[in-house]
Amino acid sequence: MKLISKIATSICFIAVVLMAQTGNSFAQVQAPDPVNLQQTIIVKIDNLGDAAYEFDQNMTQAQWENFKNSTLVNDPSIARRNMERSMSTYVIEDFNRTTDDMNRSVKMTFKVKAMAEYNGNGNWTFKLDSKNPQVSKLADNSYMLISNMYMGNALTQQTIKLYFPDGASNIQQTTDSFGKALFTYSKGGGLMSYLSWNNILGVLLIAAAVFLVIRQQKPAPPQPKVA
Amino acid sequence: MKKFLLPIILAVAGVVLFLLPLFQSSGDIDVKIQPAGVIMPAAYKVYANPNVAGGRFNLFKAVVKNTGSGEIKNFRVQFKVPGLIDEWADVPTATNLLPGQTAVVTCFPVFPQSITERNTSSKEKTEIKFLYGGKANPIEHDESFTFDMTSVNDIVFTNMSDQDKAGFSDLAENRDLYACMVSAEDPIIKHYAETVQQRILCGESGAGVGGNGQITDKDLAEKVRVMEGVYNATLISHMVYSETQSGEAQFGDNTSSTEHIRLPREVVSGNTGLCIELALLHASVYKAAGLDPVIFLIPGHAYPGIKVGNQYVAIESTGIGGVGLGSIMNADQALQSGMTELKTFYTEASKGNPAYRLLDINELYSDGYQDMELKPDPILAGEADKITQTWPTCLLSAIAEAQRAAPARAAAPVRRTTYAPRPRNNNDNNNNDNKPSSSGWTSYSLSNVSVSYPADWKVLFRPVAQFPAIVMMAVSADRTGMVELYNVPGAYNPEQAAAYIRTTLARMGENVTYSEAGSYNGFTRFNGTTYNGQAALKWVGFFKNSGSGVEGVVVGTPGGGDRAVLNQIVGSIQ
Incomplete structure (x- = not known):
């Protein structure tokens, strides 16, 4: 899963729209003062490697006005379509977006299938597709990544909170062959992962049969003699 | 024996249930494929790169879900495109799928360089194999689709x-x-x-x-x-x-x-x-x-x-x-x-x-x-x-050389003869007023072309120093008529000579448009207009091959020219 860059690029249309409204989106013009944007992304990975995303962005009054004036951004179906196309290697479901006029914020939620890959034996891989991200541990199964980037001409700070599934263990940050960061973790696996309901029910039936045989083979208690 | 009947039934059922997975597949998959509708050979390197445009340029995307009750192991996806990618090639994917888990498999094909030699469009086929299970019980799920492949252009x-x-x-x-x-x-x-x-x-x-x-x-x-x-x-x-x-x-x-x-x-x-x-x-x-x-x-x-x-x-x-x-x-x-x-x-x-x-x-x-x-x-x-190879060895030197050579060429000997205007056929000039043109005419000849014009017209030899192909120009006193003689050495034919003149004049700020208008007396005729930013000169040109190139005559007027005189000039071209 190319969490950081993919989501960042996918979501950057908001920043791009904001920049377009400032009239400075074209590169040959001298770079204007950066317009700061704050974005928060929460990623929760479930037991099957799918991820639920929550994206929040607060804006200044000027940014909010520009944002509201954009028909593109105000059309959630276009937003969903653009996100799907910019993340063509993923499957996005349950896309939803809400805006909060009072707090000048936009919130998007969606699910992305197969963000983490299962390698068998309870071992999972979660790719970040970025080199040397600033990662800090929040709790046993949660981490925070902070990145600053220019989207259009806007200096954007992204705070990404990453939650691994409950019960995930041995979470480690490492790199792949190309030096890109990834997380590995363990979830499931072990003996229980080899047992299906067939196996368990079969064992229970065999156990019941054995129990019955043992019970029936027990000698009957001696009968009291009648005088 | 009867008392052991129930335990035996339970035991057999238990064993069957326990061993059942061994005889079942390790899982079932549901596959949904989103194929590329078209592949453009010009972008063949782009298709191999998952980082371009968010991976939008792919051959196919397969969404595979494990719908079975057991874990799918040794999961692999392979594809081929007969005629282009003939060997089965692996598509990177997760190796295991838990029950209910989904894998998204996107194929970024490495097409051979020979794809750029495709000059026509065609229909191609992609074959896909989804493989999983153990060595003892391998399972293969096959899919295929066709797509359009355009030409490289x-x-x-x-x-x-x-x-x-x-x-x-x-x-x-x-x-x-x-x-x-x-x-x-x-x-x-x-x-x-x-x-x-x-x-x-x-x-x-x-x-x-x-x-x-x-x-x-x-x-x-x-x-x-x-x-x-x-x-x-x-x-x-x-x-x-x-x-x-x-x-x-x-x-x-x-x-x-x-x-x-x-x-x-x-x-x-x-x-x-x-x-x-x-x-x-x-x-x-x-x-x-x-x-x-x-x-x-x-x-x-x-x-x-x-x-x-x-x-x-x-x-x-x-x-x-x-x-x-x-x-x-x-x-x-x-x-x-x-x-x-x-x-x-x-x-x-x-x-x-x-x-x-x-x-x-x-x-x-x-x-x-x-x-x-x-x-x-x-x-x-x-x-x-x-x-x-038609370009000069050095364009800058050629221009400088032409400028240096211009005065010398202007002094080159030319044949000048007097010319008596041929009898005019009034039937050919019904629209003219038949007023007498100037009493005397003179002619000017190049090696293979000659033209006559009123003797009182002002004559300029090599009038444009940086364009020696204009050998001579004669202009009427009121500047409403003009005739030019051209010599374009090295030109293969009149069309090339005309194009050369147009191009050269363009470099000097004059825009020339013309069209070929058939042949006349052994010449190729062109009708055209030259704009110099202030006025438009309408002209008719006659060009033909000479010994070492092409020679020609252009007769024109910015408007108001004496049509009888101009027609006589045209009639004199030999």
Whole structure:
């Protein structure tokens, strides 16, 4: 899963729209003062490697006005379509977006299938597709990544909170062959992962049969003699 | 025995249930495939790169879900495209799938370089194998689909399904693929660029940047000189603007505009190009010369430019003209036109108008859009060489030499004879007033052409020093009539001579349009108009081959000329 860059690029249309409204989106013009944007992304990975995303962005009054004036951004179906196309290697479901006029914020939620890959034996891989991200541990199964980037001409700070599934263990940050960061973790696996309901029910039936045989083979208690 | 019946039944059922998974598949999969509707060979390197455009350029995306009760192990996906990728190739994917888990498998095929040799469109087939299970019980799930493959020259402007399209950007989302057709590494273009540097620019240092990375005025001027040199190369080659095929086609659920683009090597060898084709040629040569090329796309048009620091310089590459365009610009005019268009571009682009798109070629390359690897083509290379061999050894030296030689040539001996006007046939001149022309006429002859004109007309020999092909010009006292004699040594035929004259005059700021109008007395006749920015001169020209080139006569008037006299002049041409 190319969490950081993919989501960042996918979501950057908001920043791009904001920049377009400032009239400075074209590169040959001298770079204007950066317009700061704050974005928060929460990623929760479930037991099957799918991820639920929550994206929040607060804006200044000027940014909010520009944002509201954009028909593109105000059309959630276009937003969903653009996100799907910019993340063509993923499957996005349950896309939803809400805006909060009072707090000048936009919130998007969606699910992305197969963000983490299962390698068998309870071992999972979660790719970040970025080199040397600033990662800090929040709790046993949660981490925070902070990145600053220019989207259009806007200096954007992204705070990404990453939650691994409950019960995930041995979470480690490492790199792949190309030096890109990834997380590995363990979830499931072990003996229980080899047992299906067939196996368990079969064992229970065999156990019941054995129990019955043992019970029936027990000698009957001696009968009291009648005088 | 009867008392053991129930335990036996339970035990057998238990064993069967326990061992059942061994006899079952390790899982069942549900597969949904999203195939590419069309593949463009020009972008074959892009299809191999998952990082381009969010992975949008893929062969297929398969969404595979484990719908069984057991874990799928040893999961693999393989594909092949018979005729292009004949061996089964693996698609990277997760190796295991838990019950209910989904895998998204996206195929980025590595097509062979030979795909760029496809000159026609075709239907191709993709075969896919989904493999899983143990060695003892392997399971294979097969799928296949067909897709359209265009020729190497075709651009399909969108891959979006019709129901998803909303605006202009959606209809032209593949415009960045033009970058794949910028072919600075093409051996033919590399040779062409070197020849431009040698013969047109007479040596250059286009990539010059100040030692501290600052762009100096001198550096900028040198880069602009390279741009003008490329333009001049197309101009003196008599390259013309011409349309090419475009249309609309259906690819699955996507109806898209398509365009057949001649590659820069084909533009050079064919000596003609559409606006985008000329822009691609310019961009290719700029890149080969070490410049930072860009292409400006605007509604219905494209023109090239360069990026210098945070500035852009543009040139109107279609200024070389053509029948459809009607006029020719010299390099300065083309540059001026390009810069004028750039102002509009800035205005519209800053408004966010999606129809105005800047293609920064180097930036697109860094994003993964790569040029095609093109093999040497002796035929095209030969055609290109034929054209570049007509260029002077050094254009600058040739111009200087022509300027030095002009006075000497003016003094060259010419045959002058007196001429008695032939009897006029009044029936041929019903529209004329038959007023007597000047009493005396004189004639002027070149080796194979002669013409007569009123003796009182003012005669200028070699009137344009930098254009010695004009041997003589005679002008009436009221400047309403004129006759010119041309000698174009080295020209193969009248058409080439006329094109040469047009091109040369264009460099001097005069725009010439003309059309061939049949033959006359052994001459090829042309009707045309020359604009010099202030007035238009309508003329008729007669050219024919001489011993070492082409000679001809042009008779014209800016209006108000004595038609009887002019007709007599035409009648005297031999």
